[in-house]
Amino acid sequence: MKSTLLTLALLALPLSTGCRRVSFEDSMLSKRDVDYRIGELPAHWHRVYLKDNDLAFSEEGTGRALSINSTCEGHDDPPLPVLTRHLVMGFTDREEQSQKRINLDGREALRSRYLARLDGVPVELEMVVLKKDGCVFDFTYIAPPGQAEERMADFDGLLAGFHSERNG
16 A cells, blocks of 8 residues: 555656656657656666656555656746755655755756655655756655665666757
8 A cells, every 4th residue: 555655656746737748768768848868777667657757667565666757848947946845745744854966967956855744654755856958857766764775776877877858
């Protein structure tokens, strides 16, 4: 039950809504406005399909999940801290644990860690938001408290392999 709930938590994370035509092959996502590559994930991550997520992955039976989204229209260019606050909407008892500026794909991004609750269930969130070439990218890793570090290297590898190119 908890792992299903945590995976469903990804539904609360996207910055935009609407249908998307997306293709994903060899770690490269392509859609109307943007193409981007992510670092390859180990085999224990399985792709799941969730409405309004470019990409989402879960690790069966653990409650761990990853999501990646891009929004190239209608975001009004808010600052990175505001984009981060958008990601934690829907969670209660939010406690910021850390926040730091990092370099991602040649741009400044904001990496944040939170403890929070989703429908009363405690979770740990690691999030990165990036603005590049008119697009907003958000990366989210969610895990049960105390279990995030075990797969943090997977999230870091996904980020390390990220590269985007705007289409049009």
